[in-house]
Amino acid sequence: MSSEIQKETRIDRVQLVYASVLDIVSHTGMVLVAAGFIAYVFRLFTPTVSIEEVAAHWHMRASEMQKVVHVPKGWSWVSDPLHGDVLSFVSIVFLSMAAMICLTSALAVFFQEKNRIYTIITFLQITVLAAAVAGIAGGAG
Amino acid sequence: MSQKTGDRIVTALLPPLFSGLLFLLPAVTFAASAPLHPVADPSSWWIWVLLLFVFSFFLGIISVLAGVGGGVLFVPIVSSFFPFHLDFVRGAGLFVALSGALSAGPSLMRKGLADLKLSLPLSLIGSVSSIAGAIAGLMMAADQVQLLLGLAIIAIAAIMLKSGKSGFPEVREPDVIARTLGISGSYYEPTIQKVVDWKIHKTPIGLVLFFGIGFIGGMFGMGAGWANVPVLNLLMGAPLKVAVATSGLVLSMNGAAAAWIYLYKGAVLPLIAVPAVSGVMLGSKIGARILTKVNTRAIRVIVIVMMVIAGLRSIMKGLGI
Helix, strand or coil, rough: CCCCHHHHHHCCCHHHHHHHHHHHHHHHHHHHHHHHHHHHHHCCCCCCCHHHHHHHHCCCEEEEEHCCCCCCHHHHHHCCCHHHHHHHHHHHHHCCHHHHHHHHHHHHHHHHHHCHHHHHHHHHHHHHHHHHCCCCCCCCC | CCCCHHHHHHHHHHHHHHHHHHHHHHHHHCCCCCCCCCCCCHHHHHHHHHHHHHHHHHHHHHHHHHCCHHHHHHHHHHHHCCCCCHHHHHHHHHHHHHHHHHHHHHHHCCCCCCCCCHHHHHHHHHHHHHHHHHHHHHHHHHHHHHHHHHHHHHHHHHHHHHHCCCCCCCCCCCHHHHHHHHCEEEEECCCCCCCEEEHHHHHHHHHHHHHHHHHHHHHHCCCHHHHHHHHHHHHHCCCCHHHHHHHHHHHHHHHHHHHHHHHCCCCCCCCHHHHHHHHHHHHHHHHHHHHHHCCCHHHHHHHHHHHHHHHHHHHHHHHHC
């Protein structure tokens, strides 16, 4: 896009900041997803549940499978993360937190710009996502 | 090779390749209807993972050519033709939709196509309802969800077939909410070589509809572009390109909220989610490259037919037929 068109096109600073953070986060996420999966399927780290065990139970409901084999879920992996399946799971967790990371950067810009309405909306959005991440929104248990 | 010949070859080869892949899957032959059975030899897991990757790759190509999100095709087809339980397919489906939105986001935002201020109020409402939808979906009996999924997919196919689109809808006066929130923007449109200014209206109805869309997306683990785009474009008056790009941004937030419900319930298996995500993303990149060389209208019709078939199959599974 030429600089003249850029001048004519109104793009808020907050949007450009969000885009830059998203760019970094999404690329990092993809690299982590690939690395985690390689570590998992090539058994570079011992999995908590063997791949064969997972394949033997992936036809079952998630809740039923959890009764038989304890695949990583939620934050259950934090105390013992150095396993192939856990590393792959963590990379997926990272992807699911991308929006929250970007929204935090947007919150800072809205706050600096004294844009009260969007500061509140962004804060509420982060709170909803944080509630989901913390399991308060009905995920845990 | 001329573009016309390339067009013919790609249009002729892609659908049979894709359908052929579906019918090669052993699940079709041996375990077409519910209930699912364990795979005969768990040590052959890599065959399923590889098949899922190849399938997702073609799905990525097809979804770009048909102008639909990967998630909406992924869940009904994979849950019908692979041996994975619907819970894991929905978990993976959310990440398929989420990753597509994340990777396309930065460039669309910099061009002014995906608009943060437009997306934030909609995603706030949608993320609350998508969490509710995910909880409801995981609490319901699997056959009920499968039945509802089938009905939803057929309804979505009907919406895709019937709903029109408007490149640059006319909005005379923004509503009070849109004015208060300062929702408007501009982007450079190369087809007319002009900067297009846009504003929106009917925000309150849009917010109500996004609540419903978020619930359905969370319940079935699908992307919701099929509904987001018509609401943003035809109802709220955002230009089509802004509607498509902003829908992705909304999805990246709603999907993340619902994803955590699946992550907590142990319904996200890396063994299923990662090949699906990487396959669709890789396929989407190829799809974007050949987009100008194929008859996208024909592909779209084929995709709608495939959705109807997958929907009917889902209904049959839900009914235990």
